Amino acid sequence: MAGALVVYESVFGDARRVAMAVAHGLCSRLQVDVACAREAPMLVPSDVCLLVVGGPTHAFGMPRPSTREGAVRDHAAVIPDVTFGLHEWLDAVRLPRGIQAAAFDTRMDHPVLITALDHAARTEEKLLRRLGATLAAPAEHFLVADVAGPLVDGEEDRARLWGQALAELVAPHRIPVRG
Numbered sequence: 001m002a003g004a005l006v007v008y009e010s011v012f013g014d015a016r017r018v019a020m021a022v023a024h025g026l027c028s029r030l031q032v033d034v035a036c037a038r039e040a041p042m043l044v045p046s047d048v049c050l051l052v053v054g055g056p057t058h059a060f061g062m063p064r065p066s067t068r069e070g071a072v073r074d075h076a077a078v079i080p081d082v083t084f085g086l087h088e089w090l091d092a093v094r095l096p097r098g099i100q101a102a103a104f105d106t107r108m109d110h111p112v113l114i115t116a117l118d119h120a121a122r123t124e125e126k127l128l129r130r131l132g133a134t135l136a137a138p139a140e141h142f143l144v145a146d147v148a149g150p151l152v153d154g155e156e157d158r159a160r161l162w163g164q165a166l167a168e169l170v171a172p173h174r175i176p177v178r179g
């Protein structure tokens with residue numbers, strides 16, 4: 001089976017839960033690895049045909065050192081290294097030629113006017129394109145009830161279904177392997 005890699009950043013665990021649910025959906029057709037950005041490979045193996053990346057929305061964009069420091073200071077978050085996350089991984093990683101990709105973010109359920117400004121997943125997509133990946137599907141957004149979560153009811157199921165749909169897009173003819 002071809003492989004998929006899911007790489008996430010998560011401060012309070014919500015984007016991690018989404019990443020795991022997406023991986024669950026993907027594994028119907030693909031062999032899946034999941035890693036947080038700090039532990040993800042800097043050279044993605046050539047048998048990986050799909051890369052899914054995602055993380056929280058911070059200050060309308062992707063987390064960066066100053067917003068991670070803000071999460072520690074203002075929300076008692078525990079972050080082992082505020083200097084490295086998904087953005088920094090995407091700045092440095094090398095991807096195999098021809099890889100497909102998709103992006104997600106987690107965000108608050110703000111009024112539409114404010115969420116329209118959020119661009120975490122848009123920035124992730126921009127970085128993926130810059131790395132030469134082809135976007136397999138539009139980015140997906142998953143809602144949290146508050147800064148430290150939890151995910152809104154039904155979002156993990158939606159993430160699993162999104163993963164399943166992505167697997168069907170990139171591996172349409174593969175027969176699921178059981179056992």
Ligand SMILES: Cc1cc2nc3c(=O)[nH]c(=O)nc-3n(C[C@H](O)[C@H](O)[C@H](O)COP(=O)(O)O)c2cc1C
Pocket residue numbers: 009010011012013014015016055056057058059060061067068070071075106107108109110118144146147148149
């Ligand atoms: C410093 C900081 C800035 C944030 N800015 C935004 C924002 O601009 N828009 C938004 O929808 N949520 C914002 N949030 C809430 C995060 O989106 C929320 O903490 C995240 O989705 C939870 O995911 P996680 O548990 O994986 O960290 C912010 C949170 C923090 C800590």
